[in-house]
Amino acid sequence: MGKTKKEGFTLKTAILSFQHMFAMFGATILVPILTGMSISVALLSAGLATIAFYFIAQKKVPVFLGSSFAFLPALISGMQGAGEIGSDTWNRAMGKVSVAVMLAGLVYVIIALLLKRIGVDRIRKLFPPIVVGPVIVVIGMILAPKMFYNNIIGQAIWTGIPAWKHWTAAGVTALTILLVSAVAKPKSFLKVIPILMGFVVGYIYSLIIGLVDYSNVDWSQIIIFQDMGKTFGFYKYLTFDWGVILSLVPIAIVTFMEHLGDIAASSTVCGKDFMKDPGVHRTLMGDGVGTMIAGAIGGPPNTTYGENTAVLAITKNYDPKNLFYAGIMAVIFGSITIFGTAVGTIPSAVIGGASIVLFGMISAAGLRALVDGKVDFSDTKNILVVSVILSIGLGLGAMSLAGDITGDSVYKIMIGTVEISPLAIATVAGIILNLIIPSDNREEKK
DSSP: OOBOOOOOSOHHHHHHHHHHHHHHHHHHHHHHHHHTOOHHHHHHHHHHHHHHHHHHTTTOOOOOEEEOSTTHHHHHHHTTTOOSTTSHHHHHHHHHHHHHHHHHHHHHHHHHHHHHHHOHHHHHTTSOHHHHHHHHHHHHHHHHHHHIIIIIIHHHHHHOOOHHHHHHHHHHHHHHHHHHHHHSOTTSSGGGOHHHHHHHHHHHHHHHHTOOOOTTOOOOOOBTTTTHHHHHGGGGGOOOOHHHHHHHTTHHHHHHHHHHHHHHHHHHHHTSOTIIIIIHHHHHHHHHHHHHHHHHHTOOOEEEOHHHHHHHHHHOBOOHHHHHHHHHHHHHHHHBHHHHHHHTTSOHHHHHHHHHHHHHHHHHHHHHHHHHTTOOTTSHHHHHHHHHHHHHHHHHHHHHHHHHHHOOGGGSOEETTEEOOHHHHHHHHHHHHHHHSOOTTHHHHO
């Protein structure tokens, strides 16, 4: 099925490992860019999480853990108005988010222990494709309008820079990603880096039209540990904020199914059944511990990366040690703060342009889950479950955005001062409806 012989650290190993780091790079740094979290810490936490996963999965599974997009709505909400990294407002927001991320990782660990005891099949029944698919669609569609407002339209309002500059920068970035993805040959290097190419071209265009601002950039901090107060000052504000916790932690139940899909995909590509050896309870445990590590140092939640599975398929080299070395490289790059500072000068409009494609791809992945799961839409049950999840998720998501824009909480579902996430409500509704609504084909299934 391909090369499985393990090698020492050679030039070839270094190239393969760097390619894995490169494959995850664009998506991993995009999450902290979108949320206002630290880019350097995101890279550092992704590397540390991948290293932990490597050992917990008994050095058998070639997987990289990077920033998860599924948690973006909750992260953006939790970090809203946080301001500059290291500021008092940022530290307070990060103190709340950090605790919630660690608790999300704890959910993975608990599910992993349950899987070991009762088996993956029983848990999987609660999250069939008719629940998971539309929930993933909702994730992308909730993020899309917020991205247009926060990264493109809002920037024109808040900065006073002409709107056409923001719109064209976003358009050039999105168009570059689409063209590279469509034109690059299937096994070429460009096929792996369309997002990075979009950032590069969008950034150059932004420089030309004067959209890049270096005035507030501090190049003096070279390594992440040089100014501990700025990078890790949030520790003194660690707080159990139930609003942030209830919006973020339940998403781990959805990403658990994403984990199962990614491990199944890696198993198929590598010609091995990682679900059984080392066991999905070990891979999920690795994912959970990795996310807890990320939360502990101020990084976003992590997830298994399909981008790296694609690299495995292209290179046909499945040695898990390559991913271990890629994790070490991510730690090195994350520790160099000046690297993260440079990336932080990317204009919001360029990020918005990349998000147009990425958030759409998230929703498309939900549609694919429905197709791959062979969901029968002639069955009334399936139609009802999918339609209710989409209506609740998108409807409440639009109201939540209206609340963000107007500052009026009347648009949001609140329990006291705690906002209940539209995604969480849609997910719970889908799970319950799937359990109680009978199938039209129930007699045939018997």
